[in-house]
Amino acid sequence: MARYKSYDYNQLMMVPVSLDKQLSAGSLEYAIHRVIEEYVDTSIFDDKYRNDETGCCAYDPKILLKIILFAYARGILHSRRMERACRENIIFMALACGQQPDHSTLAGFVSSMGIERITGLFTQVLLVCEKEGLLGGTHFSLDGLKLSSNASKEWSGTHSDLLKKKERLEQKVKEAIREQAKEDAGGEDYDAERKEKRIKRLTRNAERIGTFIANNKPRKGRRGNEVQSNVTDNESAKMVSSHGVVQGYNANALVDENHQVVVHAEAFGEGEDAHNMGPMLGTAYCAPKTACRCCGLRSKCLRNPNSPQRQVYFFHTKPTGGWAYEMRQKIDTVEGRKMYGKRMKIVEPVSGNVRAQKDMDRFTMRGQKKVTIQWRLYCIVHNIEKILHYGRSFTQAA
Numbered sequence: 003m004a005r006y007k008s009y010d011y012n013q014l015m016m017v018p019v020s021l022d023k024q025l026s027a028g029s030l031e032y033a034i035h036r037v038i039e040e041y042v043d044t045s046i047f048d049d050k051y052r053n054d055e056t057g058c059c060a061y062d063p064k065i066l067l068k069i070i071l072f073a074y075a076r077g078i079l080h081s082r083r084m085e086r087a088c089r090e091n092i093i094f095m096a097l098a099c100g101q102q103p104d105h106s107t108l109a110g111f112v113s114s115m116g117i118e119r120i121t122g123l124f125t126q127v128l129l130v131c132e133k134e135g136l137l138g139g140t141h142f143s144l145d146g147l148k149l150s151s152n153a154s155k156e157w158s159g160t161h162s163d164l165l166k167k168k169e170r171l172e173q174k175v176k177e178a179i180r181e182q183a184k185e186d187a188g189g190e191d192y193d194a195e196r197k198e199k200r201i202k203r204l205t206r207n208a209e210r211i212g213t214f215i216a217n218n219k220p221r222k223g224r225r226g227n228e229v230q231s232n233v234t235d236n237e238s239a240k241m242v243s244s245h246g247v248v249q250g251y252n253a254n255a256l257v258d259e260n261h262q263v264v265v266h267a268e269a270f271g272e273g274e275d276a277h278n279m280g281p282m283l284g285t286a287y288c289a290p291k292t293a294c295r296c297c298g299l300r301s302k303c304l305r306n307p308n309s310p311q312r313q314v315y316f317f318h319t320k321p322t323g324g325w326a327y328e329m330r331q332k333i334d335t336v337e338g339r340k341m342y343g344k345r346m347k348i349v350e351p352v353s354g355n356v357r358a359q360k361d362m363d364r365f366t367m368r369g370q371k372k373v374t375i376q377w378r379l380y381c382i383v384h385n386i387e388k389i390l391h392y393g394r395s396f397t398q399a400a
Contacts, residue, residue, distance in 0.1 A: 024096035033390035077361025081105035134393030138260030241273035
């Protein structure tokens with residue numbers, strides 16, 4: 003007869019665990035712990051709390067930051083999974099120092115962070131990059147990464163489209179009520195509870211669209227025409243990406259050439275990178291609306307002669323001036339083409355690392371400001387990884 007080792011769950015085991023030794027040098031969790039603990043000043047969060055004399059003690063912002071950043075680095079984007087990891091994963095336990103913040107605390111910390119605080123955190127991590135010798139400061143590349151938001155494409159459309167959808171939902175409610183009344187009169191056996199739930203769901207969706215139309219004006223595009231709104235997140239937009247059409251944001255990153263460190267990051271609810279270049283670079287030239295008013299070629303130069311937009315159709319003669327012309331002339335040289343070719347190896351790997359390697363492939367927040375906060379947290383994870391691999395003091399510690 004076969005013999006097996008006996009086991010008994012009715013016993014105690016003394017398992018010594020040193021939280022400090024779980025964060026081994028050379029690992030990403032070690033880099034996150036060290037950067038946040040030694041270099042980041044979290045006093046900017048103090049004004050959020052009013053528990054100086056009364057109320058319970060709050061979780062230290064450093065603990066919450068470590069949990070969130072490491073969770074993002076492991077593709078854990080939802081707060082409930084973060085909460086579970088703090089109970090089950092020894093690395094999260096070490097970063098949280100044995101504390102177990104719940105999902106509402108973690109989600110609220112990110113959503114209420116504010117642009118000023120995340121900008122301060124992002125800047126402090128950049129200063130660490132500068133101290134570790136990672137920034138060149140001479141050549142930068144800019145690109146956008148289109149990521150899905152916490153909103154569905156099915157709830158998008160112009161106001162007329164949404165109104166038609168509301169009318170269709172109301173019609174379905176009427177049909178469901180008539181069908182239910184007919185079955186009641188005929189004494190037929192049917193699932194009344196299921197049909198009542200369906201009627202309530204359809205009614206709720208119709209009311210939701212009606213409330214949105216009543217409280218929001220039609221969304222205008224850059225040409226003045228109406229573009230699609232979204233009932234769930236009206237600051238997001240439908241965008242064509244390499245992964246198909248997504249309802250989301252265009253996450254822009256300005257990347258330094260030296261070690262692919264992100265020096266500026268912001269999310270926009272617009273798919274065209276050219277339109278987002280101004281806010282990303284700080285300044286942008288725009289011709290005044292009166293510039294073309296008296297031009298004899300206005301009707302041939304503009305697609306819409308009544309529009310203030312300067313959208314050029316063609317030139318009768320070769321242009322001889324202007325920033326766009328000078329940029330084309332600069333790029334159309336051996337040195338210019340060589341410089342422009344650097345873009346592929348500077349900024350594209352950042353997008354690949356964020357989306358594919360880290361699985362930070364969507365946003366869980368809603369609204370442009372909150373999505374920008376989350377996007378900068380994603381970029382902080384990327385920058386800390388660069389500090390780990392190329393930072394002078396970090397590579398020596400490993």
